[in-house]
Amino acid sequence: MVSGIPRTVAEELDAADPLAAFRERFVIADPELIYLDGNSLGPLPAATPEVLREVVEDGWGGGLVRSWQGWIDWGARLGDRLAEYVLGAAPGEVVISDSTSVNLYKLAAAALDAAPGRGTVLMDAEDFPTNRYIVQGLAEQRGLRLVRLPSELDGGLDLDALRAALNGDVALVVLSLVSYRSGALLDMAQVNDLAHAVGARVVWDVSHAAGAVPVDLAGSGAELAVGCTYKYLNGGPGSPAFLYVRRDLQTRLRQPVWGWYGQRDQFAMGPDYDPVPGIERFLVSTPPLVSLAAIDPALALVEEAGLARIRAKGVRLGRLADDLADSWLTPLGFRPASPRPPERRGSHLSLHHPDAWRICQALAADAKVVCDYRVPDRLRIGLSPLVTRFTDVWDALDRIRDVVAEGVYASRPADLARVT
Ligand SMILES: *Cc1c(COP(=O)(O)O)cnc(C)c1O
Numbered sequence: 468m469v470s471g472i473p474r475t476v477a478e479e480l481d482a483a484d485p486l487a488a489f490r491e492r493f494v495i496a497d498p499e500l501i502y503l504d505g506n507s508l509g510p511l512p513a514a515t516p517e518v519l520r521e522v523v524e525d526g527w528g529g530g531l532v533r534s535w536q537g538w539i540d541w542g543a544r545l546g547d548r549l550a551e552y553v554l555g556a557a558p559g560e561v562v563i564s565d566s567t568s569v570n571l572y573k574l575a576a577a578a579l580d581a582a583p584g585r586g587t588v589l590m591d592a593e594d595f596p597t598n599r600y601i602v603q604g605l606a607e608q609r610g611l612r613l614v615r616l617p618s619e620l621d622g623g624l625d626l627d628a629l630r631a632a633l634n635g636d637v638a639l640v641v642l643s644l645v646s647y648r649s650g651a652l653l654d655m656a657q658v659n660d661l662a663h664a665v666g667a668r669v670v671w672d673v674s675h676a677a678g679a680v681p682v683d684l685a686g687s688g689a690e691l692a693v694g695c696t697y698k699y700l701n702g703g704p705g706s707p708a709f710l711y712v713r714r715d716l717q718t719r720l721r722q723p724v725w726g727w728y729g730q731r732d733q734f735a736m737g738p739d740y741d742p743v744p745g746i747e748r749f750l751v752s753t754p755p756l757v758s759l760a761a762i763d764p765a766l767a768l769v770e771e772a773g774l775a776r777i778r779a780k781g782v783r784l785g786r787l788a789d790d791l792a793d794s795w796l797t798p799l800g801f802r803p804a805s806p807r808p809p810e811r812r813g814s815h816l817s818l819h820h821p822d823a824w825r826i827c828q829a830l831a832a833d834a835k836v837v838c839d840y841r842v843p844d845r846l847r848i849g850l851s852p853l854v855t856r857f858t859d860v861w862d863a864l865d866r867i868r869d870v871v872a873e874g875v876y877a878s879r880p881a882d883l884a885r886v887t
Contacts, residue, residue, distance in 0.1 A: 471794030472861070477787065480857035486772055486780050489853040493701075501863045503838040505851030506675060506815045509701030514764035522760040542707070542754050543747060545762050549709055552770045553700070554673070554692070555683035556711055562746045563696070563759060567674055567708040568597045570693040571641070573722040573749060574710060575605055578639050578668040578691060581720055585638035586611050589629070589667075593618040595647045598672055602641050611638070621804040621817070623651025630661060637667040644682065645675035645813030648841050649805045652680065652812050656687035663688065674698060677709075679781055679814035679852070681774040690716055699814065699851060701765040706758045710749055718744050726751030772853060778814075780852040784860055785809030788816055788848060791864040799871045804845050815849040817841065822876060824883060826867070829876035834866040840887045 481487060494511040502510060526534040542563040549563070550556035564570060579588070590602045592615035599615075606613035614632050618624045623646055633640075640662050645652050655671065662669045671692040673682050678699030684692055692711040696702035712720060725740040727733055728750035742748035769777070786809050792801060796818060804817040820826060827840040839847040846867075850860065870876055 472787070472790055474858065474861050477857040477861035480783065480787070484780060484857070486776055486852060487856070489768060489772055490856065492768055493854050495854075497835070499835050501836045501859045501866070503836065503848045503850065503855065503859075503863055505701070505854065506679070506698050506813075506847075506849030507839055508704060509678075509698055509765070509851065510854055511703070512701055512765050512768055514767070515703065515761050518760055518764045519757060522757055526756075538754075538756050541756070541759055541763075542750065545759070545766065546709060546746065548766055548770065549677075550711070552766070553677055553682065553774065554694075554709075554711060555681065555685050555687075557685065557714060559746055560684075560714055561709055561711045562750060563707050563709050563762065564750050564754070565708060565710075566705075567672065567693050567695045568601060569724075569751075570708050570710040570749075571598060571670060571672060572601050572605070573724060573751075574670050574691045574693060574712065574720075575602065575639060575641060576723040577720040577749075578670060579605060579609060579611070580723070582638035582666075582668065585636050585667075587614060587632075587634075587636045587638065588612070589614045589616055589632055589637055589640040591616050591618045591624050591642055591646075593620060593624075593646065593648070594641070594643055595672065595674070598641055598643065612636075618646075619649075619651075621649045621651075621819075622806055623649060624653060626657070626661075629658065633661055633665045633667060635665055637662070637665060640667055640669045641672070642669060643672040643675065645673070645680060647675050648845060648847065649817055650675070650812035650815045651806050652676070652810075655683070655689060659688040659690075675813050675815070678769050678774075679777065681778055684711055684713075689713065696762050696765075700762070700769060701851075701853075702762040703758060703765070705755075706762055707755055712746060712749060717746060717748065722749050722751075724751045728752055768853060777852045781814040781850055782809045784850040784852065784855055784857065785812070785814065785816060787857055787860050788850065788864065791861065792818060795864055795868040796871070799868065801846075801871075814852065815847055817845040817847045819844055820846060820871070822871075824887070825876040825879040825881060826871060827887075828879040828884075829870050830867060832879075833875055834870050836863045836866050838863075840883075842887075
């Protein structure tokens, strides 16, 4: 008899779950596999292969170049849907384009260009690496002072440190709404208010929030944001990212990569760059149409489920994971590495264990549990409310307990793989 919460509790939660049926709308290739990594790469929606087949065979194969008549505005069309259902923004404020890294560069550079008298940039010392590197590069190229705000690995940004660092010299603050490692969730409105009070702009990265946590860009006073579509939005490996620029700022900001997709009357092929007044001025080039097309059926599932229900289930899944971790895993040398309760984080959590990397490998190889390892010594568990069942959480933590209690992971290599 196992101690702690009996499996029947998880079974009852599944039976009462209003989102339970969404799991069947995804490809479940191996029913025994428990996939807890939808925050790195969301699973494949069952409708996506047919959509891709149509785009490739009918659109590319049949329509050839003529298909661009219909394709050309897909980034803006999908951006409007993201704005409405996922990001709390208005039509014409969001567009799909490039990658998250590139969009962050574009918007951060645009914000810096618009604040020529200011010499300081703030970032979270523990932000996702690409964000830190991009901000570091911009600061170095422009001779700006870069301040790395202290952040607790497991608790998130120190708001007092942010307050103390904000002054009239700060041009830009770059932050993630949900921390990639701990899941710590910031209060977007509060941070915007603090920054705007000294005239600084914030570029938000909502990659680990979009599709899991309701994002309220308009309601929180956000001016600029970027994010990715291949995590909780299930757009597929390397699917293009999105960017948001609040309507009133669009004509006041100019991004640094002057591509023809931002150009007024694009096919007039005019001599000089003259960007459109709307959100498309933040576009650069021809979109990766096949990848872009995969966002459509994925987004339809999120729209149908609704972010409020997705978030409510995510919190309940997180609470179950916390409770099971406390009763089963803490005695085995784990400790929580995420804020609690689950309302204070996104839809993933981390657990610290000195052998986390070897445990992570053993889980995938021997126990059919796929989660993530993140430096240092953290097992990261992503809960995707459209596919993850309460019994998946119960079974996964049960398998983690077995793998650790029986020392199954001891033979796994300590050296990190190319991709972790
Ligand atoms: C996933 C993620 C990215 C991804 O960047 P790419 O340009 O797609 O490689 C960037 N920032 C954050 C915070 C992320 O979570």
